[in-house]
Amino acid sequence: MTVADTSAPVRAPAISVPTLLWIAVIAIVAILYIVPSVAPWAVKYPESAIIPIADWISAAMAWLKTNFTWLTRGITGIFNVPLQWAIDILAKGWKSGYGPNAVMLPRLSWVGICGAFAMAGYAFGGWRLSAVAAGCMIYIALFGQWNSAMLTLALIAISVPLCVVVGLALGILAYRKPWLDRMIVEPLLDLMQTMPTFAYLIPMLLLFGNSPVSGMLATAVFAMPPMVRATVLALKRVPHEIDDFGEMVGCTQRQKLLRVLLPSGRATLMVGVNQVIMLALNMVIISSMIGAGGLGYDVLLALRALKIGQGMEAGLAIVALAIVLDRLSQAAARQRPAMHSQDLTFVQRNPMLLLAIGLLAVTTLLSVYVLAFAAVPSAIKVSTAPLWKAAVDWVNIHFFDAIEAFRTFLLLYILNPIRDFLVDFPWFGMVLLAGFAGYRLSGPRLAVLVALMTSYCAVTGLWEKSMATLYLCGVSAAIAALFGISLGIAASRSDRFAAFLTPILDTLQTLPSFCFIIPVVMLFRVGDVTAMIATVSFAIVPAIRYTNHGIRQIPESLIEAATVSGCTPRQMFWRVQLPLALPEIMLGINQTALLALSMVIICAMIGTRDLGQEVFIALAKANAGRGLTAGLAIAFIGIVTDRLLRASTDRLQSRLGLV
C-alpha cells in the first residue's frame, strides 16, 4: 500500500475531450486522403475557385510603374550617388570629366586595403585578429577575386549604414509607441525576414530599374529587421535606474535618448550591427546574381558552366570576406573604453586609425606610378581551380558508385515517398490539422491565423508546390534537428568537443547560404538530394547551439539534487536534463526550420520543383505578381511553422514554470 493508493481513488481510464477531438480530426483527414471522392473540393482545390492574386499584384505593380516611375527613378538617382562613390573608391577608380581631359583618380590600392584591414584587426583584437583579417584579404587578392570582392564590399559599405540608421529610427519609434510595435512593426519584421529575398527583388527591379540600387534596397529590406529588434531590445534592457537617472538630471526626451539610453545599450546595438553586416553580405551576394556583379555573380557563372574549380574559389572568397567582416565587427562590438591618462591627443588615442589612413593614402598615390599597387600583379596570383577540379574528379572516379548508391537510396526510399505523400495531401485536411493544432496550443486567434495562412497556399493555386516545399524543408529540418540535437548533447557533455565545435559553428553561421550548395553540387550533382544536404548543413547550427546551451544552463543545484537523489547518468539525462532543456531545444528547432525554409530559393537554382522554382521563374520573366504570390506562400509556411513551434514552446515553459 502506498500513499498514492489511498489518496487517489481508482478511476476508469477515460479519454479526455482533447484526445477525442484529435482522433476526430485525424479521422476526417484520413478519410479525405483515402477516399477522395467523398469531397473532391476538399482534396484538390478546384481550379475555377483559384483567386488570381498574382494577376492583381501584377496589375497593381504595372499601375505603380506607370504612375510613379518619376518618383522611383528619382530615388534610384539619389541612392546611386553614394553607391557610385563607394564603387569608384573601392573598385573602379574615380573619373571626372570626359574625353581626353578626364581626370582619373585611382581606386584605393589593394595593398593599402589589406594593410588597413590588418590594422583594424590589431586595434580591435590584437595580433591574432590582425593575422586573420590580413590573411583573408590577401587570400582574396591572390586568388584573383579582388575586383568582384571590392564591388561586393562597396555595396555592403553603403547598405549597412542605411540599414543601421533606418533600423535605429524604426526601433526607437517602436520603443516609444508600443502599440505601433505590436500592430505594425513586429508583423512587418516577421514578413520581411520570412519572405524569400528573391520575391521582393522582383518589384524592386520593376520600380527601381535594373541597377545596383535595387539590389541595395532589397538588401536594406532584408538586413534591417535585426537592427530594429536589437534597438528595441537594447532600449528595453537599459536598467530602470539609468532611465530614472536621465529623468532626474532633467534630460529632455532627446537628451535622454541620445545621451543616456542609446549609449547604455551600446553592446546590444552592436550585436545588431554585426547581424546587419552578415545579412547584408548574404543578400548582396544573392542580388549580385541579377546583374550587379560581384562575388555571387562569379559563383553563378561558374556553376552554370560547371566550372567547379572556379566556383569553389569564388565561393571561398565569399567565405573569406564573411569571416573578415564578422570577426572585425564582433571584435569592434566588444570594445570597451579603458582608463587613459587625460592629456592624450586625438592622434595618440587613435594611432591605428591614422596609420591605416596614411597607408591607404600612400599606397594609392604610389599605385599611380607602380602598377603592382594598382592591381594585383598576375605573377603572384595563384589559382587552385585545377586542384579542386582534380580532387572532385578523383572522388567521382573512385567513389562514384558509392555516392550514386547513397543518392538513389535516399531518393527512392525516403525522399520520393514523403514527397508523394505530401503532394497528394488534401488541402482542407491540412488546414483543419494546422488550425486545430493552433487552437489547442494557444487559442482561437492562432487557430484562425494558421488556418488562413494555410488556406492561402491552396487558394492561390500553389498547393502542390507548397507541399513540395514543405516536404523538402521538412525533411531537411528534421534531419538537421536530429543530427543537431545529438551533436548538441555531445557538446554539452564534453568541454573539449564543445571547444572543437565552436569555431566550426561560427564559420558555418557566417557563410552566406549560397556557399553551401557549391561543394555538394560537385559530389551529388543537381537534384533533391543535393538540395537536402545543403539545407541540412546550412540549418543545423541553431539546433546544435540551443541544445548545448539549453543543457548547460540548467542550474548546478538541480543537477546536484538529482545526483544526491541517486540518479544514474541515464536517468539524469532523460528525467532531468532533457525535460528542462526542452524549451530551449524547441527554440533551436524553430530557428532550424526557418533557416531551412530560407534555403528554398537558393535550392531552386539547382533544380528543385517547388515554390522556390516558382519565384525563380517569375524573376526571369520579371513577373512581379507570380513572384510575390509564391514568395508570400513561402513566408506564410514560415510563419505558420514559427507560430506553432513557438506556441508549443510557450506551453512547455509555462508547464515547467520557467516563465
Next chain:
Amino acid sequence: MNDQAPLREESKAAKDDRPVKLLCKDVWKVFGDGAKDFMATHKGVPTAEDLGKAKLVGAVRRASLEVRRGENFIVMGLSGSGKSTLVRCLSRLIEPTWGSIEFDGIDLLKASPDELIEIRRHRMGMVFQHFALLPHLTVLENIAFPLSVQGVDRKTREARARKVIDLVGLGGREQFYPRELSGGQQQRVGIARSLAVEPEIWFLDEPFSALDPLIRREMQTELLRLQSVLKKTIVFITHDFDEAIRLADRVAIMKDGEIIQTGTPEELVLHPATDYVAEFTRDVQRAKVMSAARLMRPVSSPADCGGSVLATDKIASFSARIVGIRKNFLVTAVDGRPLGEVTPDDVIDLLADRDQLREVRP
C-alpha cells in the same frame, strides 16, 4: 522630574524653526486600470477592501510627511513596503494617483514638463541603489554629465566636477571608467554626480544596500561627514533599521504602502506605535538613540560633577567616560545653562538593559 516635559517641548520647538522643504499630503499610488477614477469616486480615502474589490494595488497609501530644510529624513521599510515608489512619487518619476506634493511651496504635481526639467536640473539630486552610472563615460564625464545636460560649458563643468570629486575622495580616478571601480567607489561617483548641480534636496534610494557591510559602514560615516559640511535636505530610503537610526534626524516607517510611524529614532525606540515597529526597535541599543535629556535627574550637588554633556548628546557618546569616572555628569543646554544631571548607575542600568526606564516614560 516635572521639568522634563517643558524641556522636551523646547527641543522640539527648536527643530520646528526650520522651514518645510518638502510637504507630501495624502499621497496615493494605485496601480491598475482606472486607478484615477477609482480614487476620485472614493474621494481619496478608499479602504483596503475597496481596493481589493476593484482589483487595484495600492503601492503607496495615504502617505503624508514633511521634510524640513537640512533634515536627514529617512524612509525605512522592508522590500515591497512601497518606499521606493514613495520616493519616486516625491521626485515625480512616478505620477502619484492622488494627493499633493509641495516642494518649497511649489505644487510639484502641477508643474509642467518644462518646469519639472528645470526643477530637476537645478534643485534635485538623486543617488541610486545600483549606482546607475553611464558605462561609456569616465568618472569625470559621469559627474559632469548633469551639468553638461544643462548646457554648462566644458571648462566650468569639469572644474565643478573636480571639486566634488575631491569632496567625495575620488581624486586621481577621474579618467577611470565605472566598471574599473569597486562598488564603494562607484557609489562615490554616484554621490558626487548627484552633488555636482548643488541640489537643494537630495534623494538617496537605498544607496548603500548593494555594498558589503564594511563598505556600507564606511559610506554611512562618509555621508554623515558630507552632510555636516553640505547641510542638504535629505530623503534617504533604506530597508536597514540600523542604518536608519544611525543617519536619521527623523524616520518614517512604512509597511504595505502606509507610513505607520514617523519620529526621531529616540521616539521610535521608546514609544513604538505598533508591534511591527517594536519588532524593529527591540534589538536596538538604547544608549545609541537616547539623549542625555531622557536620563537626567534634577541637579543634586553641582560641585560634585565629573563632567558635562549637552542635553542632545547620545548616552553612548559618554557612557564609557561616566562609568569610568563613577561621578554624576552635568547636563547643559547649548548655551551652557545647566538642566540636570546623569548618574553613572542610570547609565549602567540602561546599558545592561535593566528595565528601570518605567520612571522616565510618561
